[in-house]
Amino acid sequence: MANTQMKPAAALLLFLNFCMYVIVLGIGAWSMNRAIDYGFIIGPGFKLPAHFSPIYFPMGNAATGFFVTFAMLAGVVGVASAIAGINHIRSWNASSLPSAASIAGVAWTFTLLAMGFACKEIELEIRNARLRTMEAFLIILTVTQLVYIAAIHGGA
Structure with missing residues (x-):
């Protein structure tokens, strides 16, 4: 990977x-x-109870359980993506790109799924400030994770 112009952007x-x-x-x-x-x-x-759901959340609305579950999955895979990304940024060669790019793609997919549930939760309207914060972060992460994937591929 001779092109190192994208390395600072990818690191940021x-x-x-x-x-x-x-x-x-x-x-x-x-x-x-x-x-x-x-x-x-x-x-x-x-x-x-009559309307028992195993993913019932006392705050929020009907989409909150799905949203929180997939947001946590996206968070865990996103942190794993960052760990693989650190290794790739340090070495910045073609042999470390596949692992960083694949886990980043999986993290982006989970983040996209969680963002879909965030949009549904926004549509249903009843939620607290912490859930609104998590919705905003996941919407922003959907874009920044995709730009990160493009940045690490741009160095190839």
């Missing part, structure tokens, strides 16, 4: 994406913890 996008994925994981972990602590409580007769 990698750092930005890493920070944003960690924030998404933090908010997602808070949401998951809150759902576990304040979700449906099964009484002594072990009767489930």
Whole structure:
């Protein structure tokens, strides 16, 4: 990879994406913890409520459970993408590109899926400020992850 002009841009996008994925994981972990602590409580007769859902979240709306689940998956794969990206940025050669590009593509796909659920959650309207923050971060991450993929391929 003789072209090193894209290396600073890729490194900046990698750092930005890493920070944003960690924030998404933090908010997602808070949401998951809150759902576990304040979700449906099964009484002594072990009767489930009429509209029981295993991904019920006490805050937000009907899309929140799917949104948080896929946002956390996107966050974990995004952090893994950043780790592979750091290795690629350090060596910046053709042999490290396939691993960085493939995991970045998988992270972008999960982020795109989570962004779809974020759009559905925005459409349904009832959500708190933390969920709005996570929605905004995932929408931004969808674009920046795609630009990062283009930047590391631009150095080829």
